[in-house]
Structures are given as structure tokens and as C-alpha cells.
Amino acid sequence: MADPFPTCYLNGEYLPIEAARISPLDRGFLFGDGAYEVMPVYGGRPFRLAAHCARLARSLAALRMDDPLTPGQWREMFAGLIAAAGSDDLYLYWQVTRGAESARAHAPLPQIPRTVFAFAAPWPAPPADLAERGVACVTAADTRWSRCDIKSTALLANVLLRQLAVDAAAAETLLLRDGRLTDASASAVHVVFGGEVLTPPNSHEILPSTTRAVIEELSSRAGVPWRAAPVSEAQLRGAEEIWISAATREVQPVTRLDGQPVGTGRPGALWRRVHDTFQQWKRELQGTPW
Numbered sequence: 001m002a003d004p005f006p007t008c009y010l011n012g013e014y015l016p017i018e019a020a021r022i023s024p025l026d027r028g029f030l031f032g033d034g035a036y037e038v039m040p041v042y043g044g045r046p047f048r049l050a051a052h053c054a055r056l057a058r059s060l061a062a063l064r065m066d067d068p069l070t071p072g073q074w075r076e077m078f079a080g081l082i083a084a085a086g087s088d089d090l091y092l093y094w095q096v097t098r099g100a101e102s103a104r105a106h107a108p109l110p111q112i113p114r115t116v117f118a119f120a121a122p123w124p125a126p127p128a129d130l131a132e133r134g135v136a137c138v139t140a141a142d143t144r145w146s147r148c149d150i151k152s153t154a155l156l157a158n159v160l161l162r163q164l165a166v167d168a169a170a171a172e173t174l175l176l177r178d179g180r181l182t183d184a185s186a187s188a189v190h191v192v193f194g195g196e197v198l199t200p201p202n203s204h205e206i207l208p209s210t211t212r213a214v215i216e217e218l219s220s221r222a223g224v225p226w227r228a229a230p231v232s233e234a235q236l237r238g239a240e241e242i243w244i245s246a247a248t249r250e251v252q253p254v255t256r257l258d259g260q261p262v263g264t265g266r267p268g269a270l271w272r273r274v275h276d277t278f279q280q281w282k283r284e285l286q287g288t289p290w
Contacts, residue, residue: 001124001248007084008119009077009094014084017119026115028097030104032154034115035059036095038247040123043286044088046078051210058208059151060096068096068114077118085120091248094118095153124248131275134255134267135171137244139236140164142175142182142205149204161185171252172244174236177205181231184244188212190226190251192241192263192270197226211245215274222277224270241268251275 008017027033099112162185188209242254253267
């Protein structure tokens, strides 16, 4: 990932990211007590803005926090970051923490001003050979906490799981719990088995991915059958195709898993149909109101 653009947003101000400062007693810094979102921007237009804002509100509610900004204030802040970036294709990161109190205390949860931080960063280009070679992934036991449906800033387990992929020169770590597929360290996982796309159903064990919802819609649009259903480890390892999806990945084909080929070992035909439909849809959205 490239470095963020120089201007960030912190608690109502746009300022150089090097000048941004928070209190060392901020509960986000001390406890990971916060929630975050990542959203693509295509052609200067935020993608799935309402869905991302709704998920942030759900995560904050699960953490017993109200959303500190109105929808209009979020939109205004995003527009400011996009304008400051001077780029049409980028992604936005934003987070809300419970804020800084006068001491380090686990509880009671304090009623204090929230810390709101956001930045824009260049859009990460996919691998140049993605359409020909796909990406490699590894598997690991899902060691995350039991409320993965909250998009929390407390991501140490995800970071360590992602490092397993880096160590193996792979793109992602796919996660298994009790013999079932859950997520990847920072992606949703889609498995083509028996000619249809299967994605594990949303639950406390899985982040409700906005990009996953996009892939489901586009699969229908492309005439590719899909359904939410449990995926066993045997189905994962015997899959005809595997895809990973995320805000900054869109949808990518997995062609090797733990060193073994997935299907033919090349990006599959169903992935190509959904990927091409995604790119067409992005073009259709350019210039439309957001």
C-alpha cells in the first residue's frame, strides 16, 4: 500500500498528516477501543457510501457508541479529503475511537468526546499478471476474537494472520474454524463448488463485507449462481475456483492454496465474468451523484 496523501482529517480539522496528534490516553491507542471503515473512490465518486456508513454505525453501536457525525458531515469530510488528494481513484480510511479520558480505566465506559480521524491514499493497483496468474494464498486456524462482525480497530490477530501470508510470499491467509471456512485476514472468501459461488453466511464469526455484497449482486448480474452457505475445509480444498474480495482488492482469483493448484491453477471463467462485470459497473457509475 502506498503512503497516504499529505492531508488528513482529525477532529474537525484538515491538517498535514505529519502534524496530526492524539492524546496518549486516547482509548483507541490504549485499548483499540474504536471502529473503522475503508471505502474505494472511483473517478472521484465514493463507492457504496451508504453501506460503509451504515456498517460503521452498526460497529459503533456494538461498542456502545453513537456515531459522532451526521451523514451530511461525513459526506462533507470525505469531499474535502478527495479534493485535497487531487486524485480521482483512491481509497478513504476513517475511524472513530471512544476518545481520551484523564486516566487509563477499563470501565465504566466514559462519556467523552470521540476522536475522529481519516485520510485518503492512492488506489492500490492489482498485480499486473492478476488475470493470467491469479494470487496465492495460505490457510491458518482462525484465532480472531468471537465478535468478528464488529469492524474494530483492535486488529492484532488479523495482523499476525496476514503476516503468515507475507512469510509464505502469498497474498492472503484464509481462515478455518472447526473445519469450516470463515474469512481471510482482511478479505471475504468466495468458493466456486459444483458450479455455484458459495460464501459463508454472515455471523459473529465473519465481518459483513460490503464488497462481498457487491460480488453477490454482480454475480447475479453476470448470470453466475451464488448463495450464502457454510463451506467446509474439504470444499475449500476441492474448489473449482476461489476468490478473495475486499474494498482495496475488488475481486481476485486464488490459483494456489497452500502450494497446491486451485482448479486448473489459472483464473477461472466465472471469476472473469464477475470481474469484467465489476469493471463495467464502475464505468457506468462514473459521474453519477453520490
